[in-house]
Amino acid sequence: DAGVIQSPRHEVTEMGQEVTLRCKPISGHDYLFWYRQTMMRGLELLIYFNNNVPIDDSGMPEDRFSAKMPNASFSTLKIQPSEPRDSAVYFCASTLMTGAYGYTFGSGTRLTVV
């Protein structure tokens, strides 16, 4: 298995532009998580899905952020409009089941908003 695949690896955009981050989970995994990592705030859970349905989006910072999972093999995290404070590394992770299984993380997307 190729693992959790995220694209792009790096994204540089100007303030006010729309940004879309993509994630392909491991085939058969029923849970998908989006995290944001910064030096100041560490690792933050933004939203997670179970069987393509959003379960908890309480970590989404504001209405500029939205996430979708149209099918079991694809999810997007969109920021519109982007701001410099959104600069971070965004990780996607998936798991077959929660509890003792742990997550498999993608390599992340480093977003820079200038």
Added chain:
Amino acid sequence: GDSVTQMEGPVTLSEEAFLTINCTYTATGYPSLFWYVQYPGEGLQLLLKATKADDKGSNKGFEATYRKETTSFHLEKGSVQVSDSAVYFCALTSNRDDKIIFGKGTRLHILP
């Protein structure tokens, strides 16, 4: 609520030194406990786990024992290498929801 507390870094050691990174947790019930490692420029990788009291997780020379009486899950390695330089995260999953709760991470530097 459930939480994880781990020692703040950075931790700097010489090659072949003994490593301990402390982790304590607060949780109701019987959580599963994890250590994840993040190498520069990469995502987090599961290093080891333990699912019940007195279980010992081990991988790549690292070990951690689930101590319910002290609510701890300290990470140890007998002889570290330069290649162990990374950020280490202690984490737990509770019985009440699907989420993993991560500690803030401990950066480890190993000097040759």
